[in-house]
Amino acid sequence: MMTTPLMIPLLQEAVDSLRMLPSIGEKTALRLALHLLRRPQEETERLGNALIALRTRVRYCRICNMISEEEICPVCADTRRDHSLVCVVESIRDVISIEETGEYNGVYHVLGGVISPMDGIGPDDLPIAQLVGRVSSGGVREVIIAISKGMEGETTSFYINRLLSGTGVRVTTIARGVGFGDELENADSLTLGMSIKNRTPLL
Amino acid sequence: MMTTPLMIPLLQEAVDSLRMLPSIGEKTALRLALHLLRRPQEETERLGNALIALRTRVRYCRICNMISEEEICPVCADTRRDHSLVCVVESIRDVISIEETGEYNGVYHVLGGVISPMDGIGPDDLPIAQLVGRVSSGGVREVIIAISKGMEGETTSFYINRLLSGTGVRVTTIARGVGFGDELENADSLTLGMSIKNRTPLL
Numbered sequence: 001m002m003t004t005p006l007m008i009p010l011l012q013e014a015v016d017s018l019r020m021l022p023s024i025g026e027k028t029a030l031r032l033a034l035h036l037l038r039r040p041q042e043e044t045e046r047l048g049n050a051l052i053a054l055r056t057r058v059r060y061c062r063i064c065n066m067i068s069e070e071e072i073c074p075v076c077a078d079t080r081r082d083h084s085l086v087c088v089v090e091s092i093r094d095v096i097s098i099e100e101t102g103e104y105n106g107v108y109h110v111l112g113g114v115i116s117p118m119d120g121i122g123p124d125d126l127p128i129a130q131l132v133g134r135v136s137s138g139g140v141r142e143v144i145i146a147i148s149k150g151m152e153g154e155t156t157s158f159y160i161n162r163l164l165s166g167t168g169v170r171v172t173t174i175a176r177g178v179g180f181g182d183e184l185e186n187a188d189s190l191t192l193g194m195s196i197k198n199r200t201p202l203l
Numbered sequence: 204m205m206t207t208p209l210m211i212p213l214l215q216e217a218v219d220s221l222r223m224l225p226s227i228g229e230k231t232a233l234r235l236a237l238h239l240l241r242r243p244q245e246e247t248e249r250l251g252n253a254l255i256a257l258r259t260r261v262r263y264c265r266i267c268n269m270i271s272e273e274e275i276c277p278v279c280a281d282t283r284r285d286h287s288l289v290c291v292v293e294s295i296r297d298v299i300s301i302e303e304t305g306e307y308n309g310v311y312h313v314l315g316g317v318i319s320p321m322d323g324i325g326p327d328d329l330p331i332a333q334l335v336g337r338v339s340s341g342g343v344r345e346v347i348i349a350i351s352k353g354m355e356g357e358t359t360s361f362y363i364n365r366l367l368s369g370t371g372v373r374v375t376t377i378a379r380g381v382g383f384g385d386e387l388e389n390a391d392s393l394t395l396g397m398s399i400k401n402r403t404p405l406l
Contacts, residue, residue, distance in 0.1 A: 054216070075210065
């Protein structure tokens with residue numbers, strides 16, 4: 001479908017740009033562009049400017065690599081948080097997810113990926129030395145490794161754990177188990193097995 | 204989910220702006236914003252500027268109301284097209300769909316909607332008088348009404364047909380029937396009935 005170019009270059013360019021976004025195909029891109037034409041001009045200007053501002057003004061926290069508008073991100077700058085507790089995650093998205101739980105009051109260390117020889121990503125391509133530096137400089141009592149399971153994630157966790165083993169810091173990982181509201185019969189057996197092994201006292 | 208504000212205002216603003224788009228929820232908006240952060244800055248600038256350019260620079264063709272970058276749209280300005288054949292459609296999207304077929308060489312008249320008393324849209328809110336004017340000023344031999352079925356569409360078609368009935372122009376409508384590749388059993392009975400009534404000679 002839509003192999004013919006759209007007759008209006010302005011529209012074509014908007015559609016082509018929108019299509020670069022993940023999971024937005026040609027039909028959706030056209031629908032979004034035509035939607036903007038029906039809305040006040042201010043809305044489109046707000047959207048366009050917000051995206052450009054995000055991309056051009058964003059920085060990465062000097063301490064934890066989370067995105068930030070300042071040199072230090074709001075979490076690292078927050079004196080009410082427990083800076084002796086560092087949670088190591090793969091991505092910015094993970095930090096946002098953990099913050100949403102409202103259960104965590106420590107700080108983070110964003111790796112931006114995992115060790116993946118297949119993709120040519122070695123330990124030196126990730127800010128692992130920076131993490132060790134944070135721990136070595138003192139004040140950290142526990143490092144929680146919250147990296148996804150799977151071979152690459154496990155390799156990364158193992159590697160970090162080994163580097164930290166000499167520092168005396170406590171290294172933990174997040175609990176794995178059957179999710180709240182999930183049926184046992186739908187859980188994969190690795191998860192269910194983990195859930196039984198790491199059982200906790202009933203309230 | 205995500206009731207807590209995102210910690211970075213730049214990111215929050217990008218997500219809030221993206222969420223104004225149809226069928227883009229909070230999770231998708233965040234995914235799109237984080238995607239842009241992983242891509243070259245030029246891509247985001249291209250997208251933002253393309254959307255703003257579309258919305259601020261677009262005009263509407265003085266003759267047919269199609270979107271255009273000039274006073275007259277490319278279709279109306281094209282002397283190789285048959286200007287005696289005018290296809291009346293509801294939307295810009297419809298023009299694009301018909302153009303994609305490659306089967307039409309006439310020109311258009313974009314109504315921008317249909318008569319809808321429920322939504323407070325009367326005949327005077329649509330460029331129907333403008334259509335009658337185009338026909339009355341001569342040079343038009345046929346008006347094809349390509350408006351969707353349903354009560355409002357039918358009302359609009361009927362109204363336009365009545366206004367044009369005195370002008371001597373031929374008024375037609377697009378064929379309705381079972382789509383290519385559609386199973387008869389899946390067609391609604393109105394469509395199937397129309398398909399039998401308007402049967403054509405077998406090749």
